[in-house]
Amino acid sequence: MSKEPINREVAFAGQQVRRKVIFALTLCSVIPLLLITYAFNAPVRELLGPLAGIVDAVSVPAIMLFTLLLMAGGAFVVWDIATALSRAAQLSNQARPDLAPTEVGRKDEIGTLVSSFARMLATIEQQSQEINEFPRRLDQLVREAFRDALTGLPNRALFMDRLSHALTRAERCGSNLAVLFLDLDRFKILNETLGQEVGDCLLREVAERITTCLRPEDTVARLGGDEFGLLLEDTVELAAATAVAERVSAEIQRPFVVDGRDILISASIGIALTRGGSMQPDEVLHNADLAMYQAKAEGRARYELYQPGLSVSTRERLDLQSDLRTAGARQELSLRYQPVVTLASVRAVEVEALIRWDHRRRGALLPADFIALSEESGLMVPMGQWVLREACRQARAWQRDVPLIVGVNLSASQFERDALPDEIAQILQETELDSSRLQLEISEAVLMRDDPKMFDRLDALKKIGVRLAIDDFGTGYASLSYLKRLPVDCLKIDRSLIKGVGFDNEDTAIIRAVVTLARSLGITVTAEGVETTEQLSQLRELGCEQGQGYYFARPVSADRLPELLASLDADDRRESPTCLG
Numbered sequence: 001m002s003k004e005p006i007n008r009e010v011a012f013a014g015q016q017v018r019r020k021v022i023f024a025l026t027l028c029s030v031i032p033l034l035l036i037t038y039a040f041n042a043p044v045r046e047l048l049g050p051l052a053g054i055v056d057a058v059s060v061p062a063i064m065l066f067t068l069l070l071m072a073g074g075a076f077v078v079w080d081i082a083t084a085l086s087r088a089a090q091l092s093n094q095a096r097p098d099l100a101p102t103e104v105g106r107k108d109e110i111g112t113l114v115s116s117f118a119r120m121l122a123t124i125e126q127q128s129q130e131i132n133e134f135p136r137r138l139d140q141l142v143r144e145a146f147r148d149a150l151t152g153l154p155n156r157a158l159f160m161d162r163l164s165h166a167l168t169r170a171e172r173c174g175s176n177l178a179v180l181f182l183d184l185d186r187f188k189i190l191n192e193t194l195g196q197e198v199g200d201c202l203l204r205e206v207a208e209r210i211t212t213c214l215r216p217e218d219t220v221a222r223l224g225g226d227e228f229g230l231l232l233e234d235t236v237e238l239a240a241a242t243a244v245a246e247r248v249s250a251e252i253q254r255p256f257v258v259d260g261r262d263i264l265i266s267a268s269i270g271i272a273l274t275r276g277g278s279m280q281p282d283e284v285l286h287n288a289d290l291a292m293y294q295a296k297a298e299g300r301a302r303y304e305l306y307q308p309g310l311s312v313s314t315r316e317r318l319d320l321q322s323d324l325r326t327a328g329a330r331q332e333l334s335l336r337y338q339p340v341v342t343l344a345s346v347r348a349v350e351v352e353a354l355i356r357w358d359h360r361r362r363g364a365l366l367p368a369d370f371i372a373l374s375e376e377s378g379l380m381v382p383m384g385q386w387v388l389r390e391a392c393r394q395a396r397a398w399q400r401d402v403p404l405i406v407g408v409n410l411s412a413s414q415f416e417r418d419a420l421p422d423e424i425a426q427i428l429q430e431t432e433l434d435s436s437r438l439q440l441e442i443s444e445a446v447l448m449r450d451d452p453k454m455f456d457r458l459d460a461l462k463k464i465g466v467r468l469a470i471d472d473f474g475t476g477y478a479s480l481s482y483l484k485r486l487p488v489d490c491l492k493i494d495r496s497l498i499k500g501v502g503f504d505n506e507d508t509a510i511i512r513a514v515v516t517l518a519r520s521l522g523i524t525v526t527a528e529g530v531e532t533t534e535q536l537s538q539l540r541e542l543g544c545e546q547g548q549g550y551y552f553a554r555p556v557s558a559d560r561l562p563e564l565l566a567s568l569d570a571d572d573r574r575e576s577p578t579c580l581g
Contacts, residue, residue: 017273159221180230266301288344336555421460435465
């Protein structure tokens, strides 16, 4: 209830109480009048004569009775008022709304006064509690404004404020400080694969591990997403900053146990030092950010120190990343197709779809120039979906003229998504391509990861009817015995082994063993990177069935593929490479 209605009730009840008090005082004032009347009784009796006796007999008792009635009535009124005021005083002293009666037994104006007074006290108490709660709520608002809700660490705003004060102190005292910018490697893929709940739990544990590596006077903050900032004050030497970076990196690389599973992750760290002079907080953090991107470019799971020359190369990398986000909308992405032929007859049986980026300023870019960048920026999944859809659409258009299997590479971020089988089925349905004409190529390194759902995902893909191939096989990850556990149709031997076939005994022995085991398991073997006649001859002797490389053909656009295939069919005993690309 608002204060204005309560005030009106109190005013009305107060007027009623005032009337009762006036009435009680009026009754009490009659008593002196009766006494004065009795004092003048003697003169009046003389005037009455013989009737005086009768008057005495009646008047004296009447006066006494009337006096008693007046005193009783006045006492009752005074007692009534005193009781109400005593109750109000008691409520005022207690000043607690939970003790104020919600209903008052009496229905007169005294009861109204007490009830209204109690409600007014409840309102006052509520406002008092809100005032008492204000410091706590203010502290909570401050924490929400300057603390990260997930990890409890300072957020970017508080980190920048502390960095600003630290720079002021460092400039005044002539000391140095270091800022470390930390970004978790491949966290976006892990978050999409295992779910946001697991990702949040991992971020909290990462925050705890980083904190244990710092001094109490240092600051660690979550800057956003999977990015963390570390402020090290009084850091005189580079060795002190790099020691912290190594310690933090080692802690993060230890396995995390989340929901009963081991999760391995690493971090790329950029280090920026202040060496005298006035610097702005944004400038220092930006330098550390550039150094972090350099660490990612150098292979991740490492740290790099900011150098003035980094700003140019790293800025170019950031610009390239920005261009990549809009490359699809500008229709700069396209596919090239490279045939896979039988080594016995040099007849095309498959084509592999390879992505190219026709950059508006830098020209044609190969996958090596931007695939790693797309993984870091989280663009690999939508890009991979576009490649799948476009390759299936083109294969459907070729169905009569070029009835070949089309191979499409799956990145790690694509394959590790549980939704992949459903997405493949939907694309096949949209493009109306027969599932047996699509081959999904997954690198050996991806298949060797500790993924408990990998076999379920492979089985789901096989149920759709697509072919599965292991790409880049022989790079040192898998043992040959592991092949029998994988439901694959094709094995593509990495080009690094093909280079040594015939003159490197170790490479030749590995290829012979792979071909022998694959044949026993009913798996087709394709040699990647065939470039010379000698390699072709040695692979035929080893029993390899299929080959792919510049010796046969370079990747070409979709409109030039029929011409290339026709040239291959026309000369199945070629001794020199085709140069249609």
